[in-house]
Amino acid sequence: MNMQEAAERADGILDASLKEIHPQVQWTHGPTTTGSCDVTRRRTVMTIVSAERRGSFLGVVDRFWRKSGYRIKAINNDADVPAIFAQTQDGFGVSLITGGEGQVFFEVDSPCVQESEVADPIAKPNGPSYADAEIIPRPNVRSDFWSAGAP
Secondary structure, three states, X not given: OEHHHHHHHHHHHHHHHHHOOOOOOXXXXXXXXXXXXXXXXXXXXXXXXXXXXXXXXXHHHHHHHHHOOOEEEEEEOOOOOOEEEEEOOOOOEEEEEEOHHHOEEEXXXXXXXXXXXXXXXXXXXXXXXXXXXXXXXXXXXXOOOOOOOOO
């Protein structure tokens, strides 16, 4: 597997994970980074996930990852910044991290693969793209379900 193929595999993991979340959340691509033999793909959730709904959100993803055969490596149960860290059977690191103001970040890190060029992701965000922005803004999309209880 080369870095482009690893990036495509990472995109598939991200697509599948986000598809499991109902009601759907709005997301945008985060930056793709490459190392000497690895690639990382990221997606940032633009839907506000309230403190009251974070446990449910993480639960949906945790159940999907376990059902998919991922090994859960660690869970951070912090009320403000909960996170889940897992690994796929083929060695990809998968994480869901809650950051400031409840913004959720998905990240997939490849194992070491053959060096190659890496193209931008093909999937289109289901909301505004911040590809040209220096910084992705804080979550700014309200959901009747996921944002419930948020100010």
